[in-house]
Amino acid sequence: MAATSATIFSICPTTSAGSKPSRQKAFGLKFNSRRAAESVRCELEASFLGKESSAALRQSFALKAQKENKRSWNYIQPQASYKVSILGAAGGIGQPLALLVKMSPLVSALNLYDIANVKGVAADLSHCNTPSQVFDFTGASELANSLKDVNVVVIPAGVPRKPGMTRDDLFNINASIVRTLVEAVADNCPDAFIHIISNPVNSTVPIAAEVLKKKGVYDPKKLFGITTLDVVRANTFVAQKKNLRLIDVDVPVIGGHAGITILPLLSKTKPSTAFTDEEVQELTARIQNGGTEVVEAKAGAGSATLSMAYAAARFLESSLRALDGDSDVYECAYVQSDLTDLPFFASRVKLGRNGVEAFISSDLHGLTEYEQKSFGSPKAGVESQY
Ligand SMILES: NC(=O)c1ccc[n+]([C@@H]2O[C@H](COP(=O)([O-])OP(=O)(O)OC[C@H]3O[C@@H](n4cnc5c(N)ncnc54)[C@H](O)[C@@H]3O)[C@@H](O)[C@H]2O)c1
Numbered sequence: 275m276a277a278t279s280a281t282i283f284s285i286c287p288t289t290s291a292g293s294k295p296s297r298q299k300a301f302g303l304k305f306n307s308r309r310a311a312e313s314v315r316c317e318l319e320a321s322f323l324g325k326e327s328s329a330a331l332r333q334s335f336a337l338k339a340q341k342e343n344k345r346s347w348n349y350i351q352p353q354a355s356y357k358v359s360i361l362g363a364a365g366g367i368g369q370p371l372a373l374l375v376k377m378s379p380l381v382s383a384l385n386l387y388d389i390a391n392v393k394g395v396a397a398d399l400s401h402c403n404t405p406s407q408v409f410d411f412t413g414a415s416e417l418a419n420s421l422k423d424v425n426v427v428v429i430p431a432g433v434p435r436k437p438g439m440t441r442d443d444l445f446n447i448n449a450s451i452v453r454t455l456v457e458a459v460a461d462n463c464p465d466a467f468i469h470i471i472s473n474p475v476n477s478t479v480p481i482a483a484e485v486l487k488k489k490g491v492y493d494p495k496k497l498f499g500i501t502t503l504d505v506v507r508a509n510t511f512v513a514q515k516k517n518l519r520l521i522d523v524d525v526p527v528i529g530g531h532a533g534i535t536i537l538p539l540l541s542k543t544k545p546s547t548a549f550t551d552e553e554v555q556e557l558t559a560r561i562q563n564g565g566t567e568v569v570e571a572k573a574g575a576g577s578a579t580l581s582m583a584y585a586a587a588r589f590l591e592s593s594l595r596a597l598d599g600d601s602d603v604y605e606c607a608y609v610q611s612d613l614t615d616l617p618f619f620a621s622r623v624k625l626g627r628n629g630v631e632a633f634i635s636s637d638l639h640g641l642t643e644y645e646q647k648s649f650g651s652p653k654a655g656v657e658s659q660y
């Protein structure tokens with residue numbers, strides 16, 4: 275393993291009169307607590323989070339600032355303390371994802387692993403003056419080290435679709451890549467959250483579960499298939515169609531991550547929005563075919579990378595906030611689930627320190643006739659992939 279030169283970002287010097295040395299870290303953030311909520315607001319408005327999540331986080335910071343004031347402490351604990359590893363970091367998703375993760379104030383170490391070309395990516399990224407240190411790892415002999423003491427492992431390693439292919443056509447090659455990588459995760463950081471991006475997600479996640487079970491370290495609460503891009507697309511397309519402010523819109527998407535298994539619950543859109551039958555059909559089809567829309571537009575040069583990196587960064591940020599003790603974190607994800615008779619199912623879940631804390635079953639109540647009918651399709655579709 276070769277460590278690239280690390281840049282440590284300091285917004286303000288960390289040593290100053292009145293500080294509590296035991297509460298400081300190398301890249302500490304000197305904080306005027308009266309301004310804390312305001313500063314956090316600026317940061318969050320440019321974050322991956324939706325409005326509701328931002329508001330909750332803002333409030334938690336404001337409360338923290340108040341508490342700090344009461345104790346006459348002028349410093350808020352800097353939060354950059356999590357280690358993240360990206361496997362497949364030199365790829366189309368891996369590179370922009372690494373950049374977004376490098377911008378996270380919650381990350382202290384960013385490990386970039388790939389079978390090739392990762393050294394340059396890490397050297398490039400390490401010049402950004404944000405808190406995390408960047409390390410590069412190339413090839414199977416460095417895989418174990420890329421996973422030591424890691425809190426979250428993100429896996430976008432694998433082959434993307436070309437026009438005319440389905441996600442299932444990627445199964446043979448990607449299943450074995452994911453199997454090998456998850457074996458290494460099981461051996462080196464069995465407690466980490468595992469975010470699986472590699473397609474077909476409906477199959478790579480159950481495969482990962484089997485690998486973890488075989489190794490005796492399977493924790494279903496910590497294994498996630500990343501379906502956040504379906505939610506991101508649903509939010510974008512609905513906001514455009516209904517002329518809503520993008521930042522306000524939240525549409526849960528359930529089922530799985532392929533064709534008709536992707537079921538946006540438009541009736542649960544926030545803010546509450548009325549759709550005609552034609553709008554429901556048109557929006558549902560566009561959300562289900564969002565991946566294919568990009569594959570065709572890229573005409574052989576791969577599938578969604580930038581929007582996927584954005585979506586993965588959002589899910590990662592939510593996971594890190596949950597690990598950090600934020601008690602108000604909700605995301606959709608494809609996880610082992612008891613909401614239906616299927617072993618794995620995408621739904622909205624509450625995230626906590628130990629992973630999935632609860633399934634939001636209320637999303638499945640009061641569905642429209644169209645949604646109820648389609649609900650059979652994701653079940654049938656996901657089922658057919660076992
Ligand atoms: N879940 C989703 O919503 C979603 C969205 C978009 C893409 N994807 C999937 O993500 C995967 C990656 O897409 P991409 O556009 O980044 O592809 P890419 O080809 O640009 O990058 C893949 C990277 O994985 C690396 N890789 C291959 N085998 C590896 C191994 N054994 N160990 C480590 N790294 C390895 C490659 O070297 C490459 O750098 C594809 O399977 C794609 O279908 C999923």
Ligand SMILES: O=C(O)C[C@H](O)C(=O)O
Binds near residue numbers: 434473565568577578
């Ligand atoms: O469609 C693909 O092949 C990639 C990804 O699953 C997507 O939804 O964009």
